[in-house]
Amino acid sequence: NSGELARLLAEFGVEVARIAVEGDDEGVLAARIAELCATHELVIATGGLGPTLDDITREAAARAANVELVEDERARTDLLAWFERRGAPMPQLNLRQIRIPRGSELVRNPVGTAPGFALEIGRALFVSLPGPPHEMRALWQDSVRARVAARFAQPLGRARLYLFGMSESRFAEIAGTRMKRGADPEIGVTASDGRLSVLVTARGGGAGSAAELDARARAAADELARELEPHVYSRDEGRLEHLVARELAARGVKIAVAESCTGGLLAGALTSVPGISASFERGWIVYADLAKQSELGVAPALLAQHGAVSSEVAAALARGAAERSGAALALSTTGIAGPSGGSAEKPVGTVWFGVHWRGSTRTHLLRFPPGDRERVRRFATNAALHLGLTALREAGDSRS
Known part of the structure; x- marks a missing residue:
């Protein structure tokens, strides 16, 4: 999930400074959440929201925020409806999933039993999402994306190119220093089974309107495309x-x-x-x-x-x-x-x-x-x- 979240956050100009992996120790996890929330503005956790006793993200977040867990009635309603739609009895253990830290905003889950939550801890917005990737994506798209964008989005200009039949190393040779971290516009590339997805990002150092930044990104993409012909097959759709x-x-x-x-x-x-x-x-x-x-x-x-x-x-x-x-x-x-x-x-x-x-x-x-x-x-x-x-x-x- 961390790689996908980094890509999603990059769409708003949010740079991921750190990725951490922790085990199922409530005390250790609580301390890590508190540490990260003291030194960052946004912390997103995935996993640990299931019904079993080793799913301890709720407890660890509450401990980091020095608040108690409370039952959320909307979460209860959603959970009961989920099992009712499937004609299956709900195990009592699932009721653990309706508990969230006091003061949290519930992030409802349309595709699973584990809701997420958002909570202010320290100087950061802490967002907890379920671990299964399809659930994480659903919650991000339904509600978390808009909230994160409203608070953290930076003005950006973007343009894309999609290539076929060129190796990533050959692309890097052509792009040269334009791929260097901090370049503006900056060029990034990902490879997948013969295809290259190229993203050109113009930041402007906080100056310039969104339209101006878009124009800068498109101009840089146009210049790059001329160097990459005939490998460019699209600018708007990679599939x-x-x-x-x-x-x-x-x-x-x-x-x-x-x-x-x-x-x-x-x-x-x-x-x-x-x-x-x-x-x-x-x-x-x-x-x-x-x-x-x-x-x-x-x-x-x-x-x-x-x-x-x-x-x-x-x-x-x-x-x-x-x-x-x-x-x-x-x-x-x-x-x-x-x-x-x-x-x-x-x-x-x-x-x-x-x-x-x-x-x-x-x-x-x-x-x-x-x-x-x-x-x-x-x-x-x-x-x-x-x-x-x-x-x-x-x-x-x-x-x-």
């Missing part, structure tokens, strides 16, 4: 599957997929997008050679001569998917995810892609870092989406 869905809808065309090494990840990514039913026609998982032949018409001779992981088979898979579905765009993947099965000619991490667009088929070869089977599969899924996005954009605005 490749959403961008592909957007382009498909704009053109009114259908997509089909034929997957071997990605085993359904490509179809899964596309069908996770709301509204994709208007564009996603169908998909095939054709892992075995026999499946490639019987389902998509790949010729046995082609497989025998070139092997399943080849340009020729990737092209045949994409063509077969397009012909059988009637989709204008068809994508295929065939590769060696590992950890075994590679060779000198085709090492682990080798993946061929087929892209079929309106009767024309192209293939692409990529070699991903070996060693982690699931990472190779995720890389390949994103690569296929990026290739599909590129094909759609190159096709222009023609509609079927």
Whole structure:
């Protein structure tokens, strides 16, 4: 949770100065909360709000604030309703979760049994959130975000770039001193399965309006984008599957997929997008050679001569998917995810892609870092989406 909270706080210009991890010792935790609240303006804790006796964040916070725990009736109502909706009896131990330090503001939990709370301790606002990440996110979004922003937000200008096919180290070489801590605008980057998310932040030292800072950030992002072409694929949306869905809808065309090494990840990514039913026609998982032949018409001779992981088979898979579905765009993947099965000619991490667009088929070869089977599969899924996005954009605005 700490990394995600640091990212969320950075959106307001709040810099995380310290991250601490403590065990389930009430006295030690109380002392740490008191120490942090004496030296910082905002302290956020996650975890320790469950119903069991080793969930002691409530007790430790009350001890740090020198107040008692009290039962909150809104928390009781929410807790009873949670169990009633599930048709399950509530264990009496769960009543521990309705107790919060006196003087706290309850942070209601719409997705679980553990409410959070906010309390002034020392010079700080202390916020306690549940440990399960999906619960922490829900409470942050529903109520904590607005409260923190109102009190701590700093004027910022922001601009984003999303890249594919560039390593983080190569990006750092190009960005140079613009990534140095304290630079203004400052550039930060995170990597995820072949994608780079770049954030340009202009602070202005407290000077300048939000519009002026935004303009500074955009200008810096524009300059960086010119240096990074053609790797920049978006400025407003990093999720490749959403961008592909957007382009498909704009053109009114259908997509089909034929997957071997990605085993359904490509179809899964596309069908996770709301509204994709208007564009996603169908998909095939054709892992075995026999499946490639019987389902998509790949010729046995082609497989025998070139092997399943080849340009020729990737092209045949994409063509077969397009012909059988009637989709204008068809994508295929065939590769060696590992950890075994590679060779000198085709090492682990080798993946061929087929892209079929309106009767024309192209293939692409990529070699991903070996060693982690699931990472190779995720890389390949994103690569296929990026290739599909590129094909759609190159096709222009023609509609079927």
